[in-house]
Amino acid sequence: MQIAVKNISKDFGRKRNAVHAIKDISLEVDHGEFLGIMGPSGAGKTTLLNMISTNERPDHGQIVIDGLDLTQLHDRDQAKYRRNKMGFIYQSFELLDSLNVKENVILPLALNRANKKLIEERFNYMMQLLNIEKLSDRAIDELSLGQRQIVAAARALINRPEILFADEPTGSLDSKSATILLNYIQMVNEKEKTTILMATHDAFTASYCSRVVFIKDGVIFSEIVNPGNRDKFFEQIINMQRTIGGGDYFNVSKNY
Amino acid sequence: MYRKIIKRSLSNMRDSYLIYILACSFAIGIYGILLSIGDSPSVYIALHWWDSFIYDITNIMSSLFAFFAFIYMIYVGGFFVKQQRNEFLTFEKLGMQRWVIITISFFQTAIVQAVAWLIGLMLMLVFQKFMGMLLFYLMQVHFNFGMYLSWDDLWLIFQVFLISTLILSVINAIKTMRILQKKQRRTIVKTRWWLRIPAGLFGVVLLLSAQVATLYLFKDMRTISYSSRPLMEVAYIMVADIFGTYLVYYGFLPTILNVMEKMRSVSYSGINLFSFKYMKERLFQNISILWFVTELSALALALLTFCYFGYQAVHQNYNSAYPFELAANKDTVKVIGGELKKSDAKVKGSYKTDVKINLVSYYSKSSQSYIRQPMTFMSYSDYKSLPKRMRKYNPKINGHEFLKIDYNSSIMYHNDSKEHDIEVKDAPMIQTAKQGHSFPYGSSMHFGPMMIVPNKYYKNMPSEVKDTFYGWDFKKGDRLSKQQLHKLGNYRDAYYMKVDFKSSLADSTIEVMKKEPNKYEAATYTQAGFLRQGNLKKQFRQGGGFYLFIVALFSIALLVALGSVLTLRILLRDDYQSTQLRTLQKIGVEESEIKGIIRRENTLTFLIPIVFALIQSFAAIAMFDFGRHISKNIVLIYAGYIILYGMFGVISFQVSWRGVKQKFKL
Numbered sequence: 068m069q070i071a072v073k074n075i076s077k078d079f080g081r082k083r084n085a086v087h088a089i090k091d092i093s094l095e096v097d098h099g100e101f102l103g104i105m106g107p108s109g110a111g112k113t114t115l116l117n118m119i120s121t122n123e124r125p126d127h128g129q130i131v132i133d134g135l136d137l138t139q140l141h142d143r144d145q146a147k148y149r150r151n152k153m154g155f156i157y158q159s160f161e162l163l164d165s166l167n168v169k170e171n172v173i174l175p176l177a178l179n180r181a182n183k184k185l186i187e188e189r190f191n192y193m194m195q196l197l198n199i200e201k202l203s204d205r206a207i208d209e210l211s212l213g214q215r216q217i218v219a220a221a222r223a224l225i226n227r228p229e230i231l232f233a234d235e236p237t238g239s240l241d242s243k244s245a246t247i248l249l250n251y252i253q254m255v256n257e258k259e260k261t262t263i264l265m266a267t268h269d270a271f272t273a274s275y276c277s278r279v280v281f282i283k284d285g286v287i288f289s290e291i292v293n294p295g296n297r298d299k300f301f302e303q304i305i306n307m308q309r310t311i312g313g314g315d316y317f318n319v320s321k322n323y
Numbered sequence: 324m325y326r327k328i329i330k331r332s333l334s335n336m337r338d339s340y341l342i343y344i345l346a347c348s349f350a351i352g353i354y355g356i357l358l359s360i361g362d363s364p365s366v367y368i369a370l371h372w373w374d375s376f377i378y379d380i381t382n383i384m385s386s387l388f389a390f391f392a393f394i395y396m397i398y399v400g401g402f403f404v405k406q407q408r409n410e411f412l413t414f415e416k417l418g419m420q421r422w423v424i425i426t427i428s429f430f431q432t433a434i435v436q437a438v439a440w441l442i443g444l445m446l447m448l449v450f451q452k453f454m455g456m457l458l459f460y461l462m463q464v465h466f467n468f469g470m471y472l473s474w475d476d477l478w479l480i481f482q483v484f485l486i487s488t489l490i491l492s493v494i495n496a497i498k499t500m501r502i503l504q505k506k507q508r509r510t511i512v513k514t515r516w517w518l519r520i521p522a523g524l525f526g527v528v529l530l531l532s533a534q535v536a537t538l539y540l541f542k543d544m545r546t547i548s549y550s551s552r553p554l555m556e557v558a559y560i561m562v563a564d565i566f567g568t569y570l571v572y573y574g575f576l577p578t579i580l581n582v583m584e585k586m587r588s589v590s591y592s593g594i595n596l597f598s599f600k601y602m603k604e605r606l607f608q609n610i611s612i613l614w615f616v617t618e619l620s621a622l623a624l625a626l627l628t629f630c631y632f633g634y635q636a637v638h639q640n641y642n643s644a645y646p647f648e649l650a651a652n653k654d655t656v657k658v659i660g661g662e663l664k665k666s667d668a669k670v671k672g673s674y675k676t677d678v679k680i681n682l683v684s685y686y687s688k689s690s691q692s693y694i695r696q697p698m699t700f701m702s703y704s705d706y707k708s709l710p711k712r713m714r715k716y717n718p719k720i721n722g723h724e725f726l727k728i729d730y731n732s733s734i735m736y737h738n739d740s741k742e743h744d745i746e747v748k749d750a751p752m753i754q755t756a757k758q759g760h761s762f763p764y765g766s767s768m769h770f771g772p773m774m775i776v777p778n779k780y781y782k783n784m785p786s787e788v789k790d791t792f793y794g795w796d797f798k799k800g801d802r803l804s805k806q807q808l809h810k811l812g813n814y815r816d817a818y819y820m821k822v823d824f825k826s827s828l829a830d831s832t833i834e835v836m837k838k839e840p841n842k843y844e845a846a847t848y849t850q851a852g853f854l855r856q857g858n859l860k861k862q863f864r865q866g867g868g869f870y871l872f873i874v875a876l877f878s879i880a881l882l883v884a885l886g887s888v889l890t891l892r893i894l895l896r897d898d899y900q901s902t903q904l905r906t907l908q909k910i911g912v913e914e915s916e917i918k919g920i921i922r923r924e925n926t927l928t929f930l931i932p933i934v935f936a937l938i939q940s941f942a943a944i945a946m947f948d949f950g951r952h953i954s955k956n957i958v959l960i961y962a963g964y965i966i967l968y969g970m971f972g973v974i975s976f977q978v979s980w981r982g983v984k985q986k987f988k989l
Binding site for chain 2: 122142143146147149150151153155157161162163164165166170173174175176177178180181183186222
């Protein structure tokens with residue numbers, strides 16, 4: 068087990084106006100696992116991802132990664148940990164428009180003050196792996212949305228992160244670009260043995276995962292493990308979505 | 324709802340608005356104080372002999388001040404409208420009518436202006452007495468300044484408030500309208516390196532050549548009375564500095580950042596990869612503002628330099644011209660002494676010196692002609708026995724040297740070259756004499772130059788006329804009444820000397836006449852009977868104090884304006900730039916590194932203008948401090964300016980970082 072999330076909770080707002088985004092969630096993720104986090108809008112997927120990735124602090128609970136309790140670390144150490152061990156792909160890409168493709172991709176290595184040779188090596192490898200060599204000198208404005216997300220993936224992976232966080236990575240993409248990206252992510256997961264945590268509300272995207280947890284109203288509602296057949300897994304996810312989305316009396320979590 | 328929108332906009336940019344409002348309030352407060360001080364009965368009573376001078380000057384200065392403050396408000400007010408571009412465009416997308424958005428912008432400006440005026444007027448009321456007392460202190464007047472604000476001034480202030488607020492609000496409404504018409508979200512700056520690199524290099528050449536010209540100016544400035552070269556140099560320096568600085572900002576500095584960005588060993592290290600580009604982008608955006616601030620800072624420093632050297636020169640000239648509070652000669656000493664006994668004057672010190680008047684002939688280098696005239700001679704020991712302040716501004720001499728004290732043709736530039744071969748009637752020729760300009764007993768006690776000679780020379784020399792000068796210093800003035808002064812008016816001229824110049828100096832003579840000749844002739848000289856300079860000294864000090872008050876106010880106001888412009892420029896980032904910083908944080912850049920980017924940006928924005936302004940103001944020093952070391956006082960004045968300016972930089976950084984931190988919840 069690589070990641071252990073223990074009874075975390077998070078509220079936004081104060082007193083009467085407080086919104087309970089995450090309520091006492093516990094979760095475990097193994098090394099090299101491709102975990103999907105699903106749920107309707109506002110369920111708390113992004114908040115959960117942000118807390119595990121140390122971008123936000125939980126109000127209560129612990130997040131232990133490789134035996135290290137990240138909630139006890141100082142902001143500065145958290146940032147260092149984030150930079151060295153984690154990679155991020157966001158729905159809005161979060162690329163720096165003032166830098167070109169190459170500069171965006173190598174930024175994590177430059178931040179770690181890696182040597183020039185290593186930077187060039189890793190950059191060339193990553194561009195080949197994701198098949199975007201031709202884009203290296205292009206400005207961000209000149210890329211299509213799909214290309215931008217693949218560049219964002221290259222940036223997230225260049226540091227060889229142990230954990231990759233993807234928050235709605237296909238949210239802004241057309242189906243073709245989304246498929247290409249997901250194939251790459253799956254390839255990275257298999258080749259590099261990178262642990263991947265992906266938040267999505269799209270069943271097709273989630274079907275690439277090895278396991279999917281469903282959250283609703285800040286609590287884990289259910290989870291499904293990929294049986295090895297993607298079509299079957301896809302159907303299971305759709306069914307679960309239907310169950311969650313139905314708002315049936317029986318589907319409302321007990322903790323609500 | 325509109326009230327809520329305005330309230331939220333004001334609250335979102337509260338830090339920036341606070342700085343703007345404080346700067347405006349300061350300007351409004353100073354404007355009000357200047358206006359009301361001119362009208363104040365306390366000033367009228369305490370400084371009645373200045374007549375309407377103070378009223379006129381404060382009125383002119385307050386109008387000037389209001390004009391520049393208005394320009395500042397137009398310029399800086401535009402920053403806020405620009406900052407709200409996206410907000411206005413979103414309102415329009417949501418279906419809000421254009422005129423409503425424009426009205427919101429109009430009222431937002433009006434509210435900010437009203438708050439600034441309110442605080443400004445409060446500052447005026449609170450600090451009016453303090454500023455009045457400061458003015459009296461600087462003018463060395465012992466009088467209680469009473470708070471006063473006339474209805475006329477109040478009405479004028481109200482009118483200025485209404486008109487300026489209306490104009491500013493309309494201008495900002497027009498700016499909003501233009502934003503809505505254009506709809507362009509982000510202007511992309513064209514790099515055009517083919518133009519920037521040569522322009523930048525040319526700018527560097529211009530700046531360097533201006534510095535070389537400045538070095539020449541240090542040497543050539545003394546020739547200003549007869550050569551056009553210094554003026555040509557000054558003109559060249561000004562043009563080269565102004566255009567050179569702009570070109571350096573436009574081309575050279577971005578090129579340096581670009582080169583550093585291309586050097587992988589530098590740019591691939593840490594946050595540099597991003598920060599060089601970020602800095603370059605901010606530089607492109609702020610070229611005009613940085614240039615504007617540089618030139619105004621240089622102007623402020625140049626003004627301080629002119630003021631300092633001007634004041635020094637006038638002060639020195641005054642001291643060399645009027646050393647005693649009261650001076651007399653042997654013909655008037657009895658009458659003056661009698662009048663002083665009648666008054667309550669407390670004599671602090673009295674002096675008496677014998678002098679001889681004789682005819683001389685020499686070639687004057689400054690006027691490039693032969694001169695024949697009477698000259699007053701004083702012995703070295705008598706000269707040395709006078710108070711030190713009499714000799715302070717003259718070159719030092721020993722018992723064997725000669726010192727010629729003459730009028731100075733220019734108050735700024737001293738001609739300190741030596742005089743040679745001065746022929747004296749029936750006495751040995753003076754081979755070499757040092758030159759000074761500070762007359763013992765005051766220049767007005769003489770009709771021509773004076774010569775300090777060795778004791779032996781003085782003892783042996785014959786004289787056409789013998790006289791004795793008397794001088795007094797008092798505690799709190801000579802206390803002579805108007806009637807006494809009226810009586811002493813008859814003794815203003817002691818005697819007249821008619822010189823009969825022959826071809827040879829030995830044959831020329833002086834005829835002393837007690838009565839004023841009917842017709843003034845070229846060769847008739849008047850010996851003053853007495854000289855009362857204490858009163859003039861007082862007025863001089865007061866004038867100096869008033870001058871310092873105005874200059875200090877303007878310098879501080881300029882500093883506040885420049886500092887706040889830079890601070891606001893840093894604070895009011897585009898949304899696009901803020902997003903980039905946020906992205907950095909998301910991908911794991913440490914807080915300290917983002918803080919480092921903000922610090923670098925802040926340092927560069929503040930440092931660049933002041934460095935270039937200092938380089939430019941070097942020329943101002945060259946115009947006055949030529950040929951000598953740079954005065955310690957001017958270094959202190961500059962240091963004071965830099966410290967105050969630096970304080971703005973520090974505050975700006977703190978506020979800017981706070982803003983970023985709040986925005987990103989770092």
